[in-house]
Amino acid sequence: MKRIISLLLVLVMAMASFAGCASDKPTEKTKEETTKEEVKKDTTKDKEEPVEVSEIRYAYWGDGNEDFVKAIVEAFEAKNPDVKVIIEALPWSEYWTKLEASAMGGAMPDVFIHHPKYIEQYVDNNLLVPVDDLNDIDPNFSLDNYPEATVAPFLFDGTAYGLPKDFDTIGLFYNKEIFDAAGVPYPDSTWDWDKLVEVAKQLTDKENDIYGYGAYITPQQGYYNTIMQAGGYLITPEGKSGAAMPETMAGMQYWVDMIYTHEVSPTPEQFADTEAKQMFASGKLAMMFAGSWNMNNFAQNEDIADKFDVAELPAGPAQKAVMTNSICFSIAKSTEELEAARRFVAFLASEESQSIEAAFGGAIPAFQGTASKWVETYSDYNAQIFIDSLEFAYPLPRTKNTNKWYSVVKDYARLIISNQVSVEEGCTKLNEEMEAILAEEQ
Amino acid sequence: MTKDLKYSKLDKSRFKWGYIMVAPTMLGLLILNLWPLMQSFWLSLNKNLGFNNYKYIGSDNYIKMFSDSTIWQAIGNTLVFTIITVPLAVFISLILASLVNSKIKGKGIYRTIYFLPMVVAPAAIAMVWKWMFNADYGIINYLLGTLGIDPVRWLTNPSTALLSVSIVAIWGQLGYRMIILMAGLNSIPNSYYEAAQIDGASAIKQFRHITLPLVSPTLFFVVITGFMNAIKQFDIVYMMIEDVNPALQHAQTILYLYFEEAFVKNNKGYASAIVMFTFVIIMIITGIQFVLQKKWVHYE
Numbered sequence: 001m002k003r004i005i006s007l008l009l010v011l012v013m014a015m016a017s018f019a020g021c022a023s024d025k026p027t028e029k030t031k032e033e034t035t036k037e038e039v040k041k042d043t044t045k046d047k048e049e050p051v052e053v054s055e056i057r058y059a060y061w062g063d064g065n066e067d068f069v070k071a072i073v074e075a076f077e078a079k080n081p082d083v084k085v086i087i088e089a090l091p092w093s094e095y096w097t098k099l100e101a102s103a104m105g106g107a108m109p110d111v112f113i114h115h116p117k118y119i120e121q122y123v124d125n126n127l128l129v130p131v132d133d134l135n136d137i138d139p140n141f142s143l144d145n146y147p148e149a150t151v152a153p154f155l156f157d158g159t160a161y162g163l164p165k166d167f168d169t170i171g172l173f174y175n176k177e178i179f180d181a182a183g184v185p186y187p188d189s190t191w192d193w194d195k196l197v198e199v200a201k202q203l204t205d206k207e208n209d210i211y212g213y214g215a216y217i218t219p220q221q222g223y224y225n226t227i228m229q230a231g232g233y234l235i236t237p238e239g240k241s242g243a244a245m246p247e248t249m250a251g252m253q254y255w256v257d258m259i260y261t262h263e264v265s266p267t268p269e270q271f272a273d274t275e276a277k278q279m280f281a282s283g284k285l286a287m288m289f290a291g292s293w294n295m296n297n298f299a300q301n302e303d304i305a306d307k308f309d310v311a312e313l314p315a316g317p318a319q320k321a322v323m324t325n326s327i328c329f330s331i332a333k334s335t336e337e338l339e340a341a342r343r344f345v346a347f348l349a350s351e352e353s354q355s356i357e358a359a360f361g362g363a364i365p366a367f368q369g370t371a372s373k374w375v376e377t378y379s380d381y382n383a384q385i386f387i388d389s390l391e392f393a394y395p396l397p398r399t400k401n402t403n404k405w406y407s408v409v410k411d412y413a414r415l416i417i418s419n420q421v422s423v424e425e426g427c428t429k430l431n432e433e434m435e436a437i438l439a440e441e442q
Numbered sequence: 443m444t445k446d447l448k449y450s451k452l453d454k455s456r457f458k459w460g461y462i463m464v465a466p467t468m469l470g471l472l473i474l475n476l477w478p479l480m481q482s483f484w485l486s487l488n489k490n491l492g493f494n495n496y497k498y499i500g501s502d503n504y505i506k507m508f509s510d511s512t513i514w515q516a517i518g519n520t521l522v523f524t525i526i527t528v529p530l531a532v533f534i535s536l537i538l539a540s541l542v543n544s545k546i547k548g549k550g551i552y553r554t555i556y557f558l559p560m561v562v563a564p565a566a567i568a569m570v571w572k573w574m575f576n577a578d579y580g581i582i583n584y585l586l587g588t589l590g591i592d593p594v595r596w597l598t599n600p601s602t603a604l605l606s607v608s609i610v611a612i613w614g615q616l617g618y619r620m621i622i623l624m625a626g627l628n629s630i631p632n633s634y635y636e637a638a639q640i641d642g643a644s645a646i647k648q649f650r651h652i653t654l655p656l657v658s659p660t661l662f663f664v665v666i667t668g669f670m671n672a673i674k675q676f677d678i679v680y681m682m683i684e685d686v687n688p689a690l691q692h693a694q695t696i697l698y699l700y701f702e703e704a705f706v707k708n709n710k711g712y713a714s715a716i717v718m719f720t721f722v723i724i725m726i727i728t729g730i731q732f733v734l735q736k737k738w739v740h741y742e
Contacts, residue, residue, distance in 0.1 A: 097705060104494040125493050217686045269598035272687040273576045401492075404707050410685060418688035 054340040055084045059099070059109035064089035068360035075356060076347045083340045103127055108332035110341045111348075114162050115327055116153035116395065117402045122330070123156050124400070129331040129338065132160035137346040145351075150326035150366045153395055162328025163349035164366035166357070168292045169324045169389040170221050171310040172196075178203055178210060178286040187287065187311040189385075193229070193254065196287070196314045200264035203286040214288035215258040215265035216276035217417045219410065220396060221291050224323045227251030228394050229316020234409065235397035241438055243409075244431035247318065249424060254316075255417045268418040280304065289313060292386040295378055296361055312385045324393035326366060405437045479721075486714035496711065503715035512691075513699065513716065517723070519604060520695045524672035526608040527615075532665055534612065535619035540653065542620070543627045553624075557617035564614065568681030571610045572597065575682075597682060603689035610678050615671070619664050626660025627653065658739045666731055673724050676701060696720050 060069065066089070073085045088109060090098055096118060102108045103122070114122070122128050134141045143151050146164040154162035172187055179186055182203055187196075200212030216222065227234060232248030235241065242248050258265045266279065277294065279285050281304045298304050313322050329348045331341045347353050354365035358373035364386060365374060375383045399405070409430065416426035449457075486503055488496040507513050542552045559567060574581050575596040583593040596606040634652050643651070654661075676697040683693045694702075696716065704713030 100493065100708075121492050127493075268686065268688045269595050270578065272598045272684060272689075273578060273580075273595070404709070407702065407707050414686055414688065414690065420688065420691075 053082055053084050054337045055086060056111055056335070056337050056340050056344060057086045057088055057109040058344065059088040059090065059095075059112040061092040061095040061113065062089045063091065066362070068357045068362055071360070072348065072353050072356050075353065076344060079347070080340075080343060083337075083344065085344060103332075106334055108334050110335040110337055111329060111331055111344050113165055113327055114154070114330040116325065116398055117406070119154060119162060119328070119330070120156070120398075120400050123161050127333050128161040129333050129335070129341075130159045130161060131163050131329070131331060131342070131345055134163075134342060134346040134349075137343050138350060140351075141346060141349075145349075145368050146366045147368065147390060149324055149390060149393060149395065153326060153398075154328045154330075162330045163345060165327045165329055165348070166354075166363035166365050167324055167326035167390075168363060169386045169393055170225055170289055170291050170313060170322050171385055171389070172287055172313050173280065173290045173294070173298070173308055173310050174287045175280070175283060175285065175304070175307055176309055177283065177307045186309065187314070189312045189388075191311070191314040193314055193316055197258070197262050197264065200258070200287060201262060204264045210284055210286065211266050211279075212264040212286045213258055214271075214276040214280060214285040215255045215417070216271045216288070217255070217268055217414055219406075219413065220323050220325065221289050223252055223255060223413055223417070224396065225289065225313055225321060226254040226316060228321035228323070229313070229319060230254070231316070231318030233397070235399060239399060239438070241405075241431050241434035243427050243434055249427045250317065252413070252416050252427060253423045256419060256423060259417070260419055268414070280308075283307070292383075293363055295381070295383060295386075299361070299378060299381070306380075309381050310383065310385055312389055320392040322389045322393050323396055324390060325396050327363070399438060400441050401437075404440075405434050408433050408437065482714045482717055485711050486718050488711045490708060490710040492708070499711070503712045504719075506712065507715050507719065513696070515691060516694050516696045516699045519693060520673055520675065520697075523604055523608055523611070523675055523695060524669060526605065527611050527672050528665065528668040530608075531612040531615055531619060532661070532668055535616050535664070536623055536657075536661065538616065539620045539623035539627055540649065543624055553620075556620055559614045560617040560621075564677045565681055567610065567614050568678050571606075571613075572682050575606055598687055598689050600689045600692040603683060603687070603693040607675075607678050607682055607693060610682070611672070611675065614678070615668075619668070622664055623657065623660055626657040630656045655740045659741060662731075662735055662739045666728060669727055669731070670724055673720065673727070696723075 058073070060066075062069070069087060069089075073087060077083065077085060099108070099112065103125075108127070114128075119128075132143055143160060147167070150164035150167045151160065154160050154164070172191075174187055176186065184199055184202055187199070196213070203212035204210065224234065227248050228251070230247045230250040232245045232251050233242030234248065259267055266276075266284075271279075276285065276288055277290065277297070280288055280290075281298065281301050283304070295310075298308055313320070329345045331338070331345055335341050349367070351367050351370060354367040354370040355373055357363070358365045358370045359377060361374065361377040364371050371387050375387060377383075412421075412426050412430040415421045416423055421429075485496070487498060487500060489499045489502070491497055538556060542549055542556070546552075577583055577593055577595045577598065580596070582596065587593065594602060596602050630653065634656075635648055638648050638652060674697055675695045679693055679695050679698050680701065683690055687693075697720065700713050700716045700720070703709045703716060
């Protein structure tokens, strides 16, 4: 009997191990509820205004300390006293899990920010409201107010399901001090791959632990750019896998060469221990590719703030190319406050709101002209190159279910760039897997 | 029905109260454990089309899983991790439990120190160890350097990555196992040791012939839960080995893959097949242990 009981106990314990996988997060809900209650208290205080207040929930990814979000919401509420906005911030990694769960449970936030990697699934499942008809709210509203590249990812059959919030491009960050010490001129827009290698070799000083270049493994800030610069594609314009193209392989070879042939970069092992951006900030790297959103971090970091600057990415063997990505504001179809949500989105996408964000220096706002305000925020640096780069910018490769092949790409890129498989073998295998995944999408 | 005759009315009403008392727990187990398990099984026969739309595909997920070399490597990693951590952790915690149970000064301080890792969040433990294991600036390599040993790339070298994770896992679980073993040790009557001392048995002999057999039921519990936890290892690997780490392939465990499939790639059906397979592995290993226990576990 004792044995049977103990066996049963073990069974139960083994099962208990799976309970964690399926559990929800009730704590977040209670948070929302408490803020709602506070709101209700606030509104009852304002006896002078008997207007009915509509509440809308606005979700975005971030750590919740984004001052500009609060500033923008306050500016909106000042103009629209009958709308109350509840801000919900979630880290990037949890944002999409929660958004999908809330879409299934019918409890989506009314307004939220969206990403090109995910938006198509939401449009296909009829979860979003078109947002290109906001002229009744804002007479100045027009999709022409935004650069074409920032609108394109959110257009489906000519209908916009999101309005551009901001965009980013990639630049060549460099450490002026290391260049000065070696007496080498700073990078400029005439540079190509060969020039970069030549200078990186001059600047590498392994005895003092200084590397000319940081070839860390990253898609958007790394190999996506060099693949395009070499004339290749990860996803061809026809939506097929381009991983086995010789040009794509050349784009991957670039990173392997930097580390193992020219030996001007730390190894992926070193980068796994200490992040490239940390190394750059502590003066160990003379150059590296990084996204425009890093300006904020480096400009506020005392160690590096007055030592670094940025330049355009070097041209590849085929062309100049840089990755760009944009983020948009969307409205959930399930919203019960459609009118308030449309007004809020019209404001978020307006020049006024995006100028507020520019002054805080976060991401580059999308509204025509507000980007220059962002550049002014970084007047000590050559931040204009991020805007100029739009001339030769390409959107991130994507398909309907980008996530499914994206992690496969990341797996193979790791194996290739850390020299565990050859470029040719890795890209060929990657191509096979991508073709299988893309075939399933059809 | 003949059974009914054996029990009096009083007995029956006692049974009723017994059932009522265990009902909340049983209900919890059914809703929180058994139901998700069945759902996982059902999901494993389906394919996720996004937004809760599923398509029945029968055993396709399982066929795909058994032909996937990444899965087998992850299972291999998990078993190596289990074989490194469980025996070592149990052995060390048994020794420590006996030591802090004996008459030494500052027992309380030792107990607190050993139990401390249990009150710290696993994520915090992993971050601190990650920093200590850092090949270029970490304290471990610095100490090795003062002894003239070349720096080791603990977390990024394929041959040491899993070992490094194992060290953290052993360290982090020591306190929990020690507390349970201490409870087992405390229940051994002192008179046995006194008798052994009079007969002139050495401390080691006392440990082998009194402590070990009498603590064996507790030890069995610690071993069996240890195996389950080791096979389910996820958090430390996830925190310490990032997706750009060249050694990832040689350190990712089976539940790490489960997480990747379920929450990153959104293949919930395939992920469920992985987790069902993990469940079967745990059941088999536990079954074997129940057979083997007859040889070494002594119930009073």
